[in-house]
Amino acid sequence: MTYLVVGYGVVWLALFLYLRSLDRRIAELRKEIAVLEAESRGEG
Amino acid sequence: MSRLRAALAWLSFALVALALAFAFVLSPAEATMGQVVRLLYVHVGSAWNAMLAFGVVFLASLAYLRARRPVWDRLAAASAEVGVVFTTVTLVSGSFWARAVWNTWWRWEPRLTTTLLLWFVYVAYLLIRESVESPERRGTVAAVVGIVGFADVPVVYLSARLWGGFHPASVELAPPMVTSLLVAVGAFTALYAYLTWLALDLQTLRGLALELRGRAEARGAPAARVRTGDTTA
Incomplete structure (x- = not known):
């Protein structure tokens, strides 16, 4: 029973952390793109 | 588009909740393995989706080499990343199961070894992508690796049939277990689609x-970079 519970826990925690990492990386890239576009408009 | 993605996210989470309910409530324990057999649903669900993910890498790589459209290269990269995550889940859940029924975390037997090899192949695929700077060259090299690497997928599937070993080639399941397994595979497939x-x-x-960094550098302006963990420069 311990292996079942810990196994499920590890697997779903890993998937949750991967989902969070995708969300975080997307948000940071959007922020960077907004800054780069603003800089480009400012100089253009 | 974002509504469709939100709908897919909700569908994935609802199916995952349903799969957990089936796995822990509807599905019976097994006579010899007991409760730990419930790891079957997460183990097979993730294994099926790892194969699906690498199948998508294979097809998208072929499409990229044929049409040279960047979207195919991006799809291959996205699917490979998710495939590696699902292969990791397969290996980890299998390891917990093995510890419970074989009294060991790992055995160098055909199915496990070829699956570990599969994990290394696609981790290498992702590392190779990061090491090539030119987008065109990266797309071509990655596509070739994505196509050649797929050769291990049928080997993994057939390994237990061809060479035997401890891992069963197939199992006979009671009807409630078959239903639970189908729900789990459906949940993992929806999750694969959302993550990809x-x-x-x-x-x-x-x-x-x-592209924007390149343009900023061409203008002579230092490109602002938010800390993204993005190593493509």
Whole structure:
């Protein structure tokens, strides 16, 4: 029973952390793109 | 588009909740293995989706080499990343199961060894992508690795049939277990689709950021870079 519970826990925690990492990386890239576009408009 | 993605996210989470309910409530324990047999649903669900993910890498790589459209390269990269995550889940859940029934975390037997090899192949695929700077060259090299690497997928599937070993080639399941397994596979497939969609978005944004950085550098302006963990420069 311990292996079942810990196994499920590890697997779903890993998937949750991967989902969070995708969300975080997307948000940071959007922020960077907004800054780069603003800089480009400012100089253009 | 974002509504469709939100709907897919909700569908994935609802199916995962349903799969957990089936796995822990509807599905019976097994006579010899007991409760730990419930790891079957997460183990097979993730294994099926790892194969699906690498199948998508294979097809998208072929499409990229044929049409040279960046979207195919980005789809291959996105699917490979999600495939590696699902292969990791397969290996980890299998390891917990093995500890419970074989009294060991790992055995160098055909199915396990070829699955570990599969994990290394696609981790190498992702590392190779990071090491090639030119987008065109990266797409071509990655596509070739994505096509050649797929050769291990049928080997993994057939390994237990061809060479035997401890891992069963197939199992006979009671009807409630078959239903629970189908729900789990459906849940993992929806989750695969959602995660790949997000990973594809990430690849698209990385491409755009790279282009904008290039333009900023060409203007002589130091390109602002938010800490993204994005190593493509």
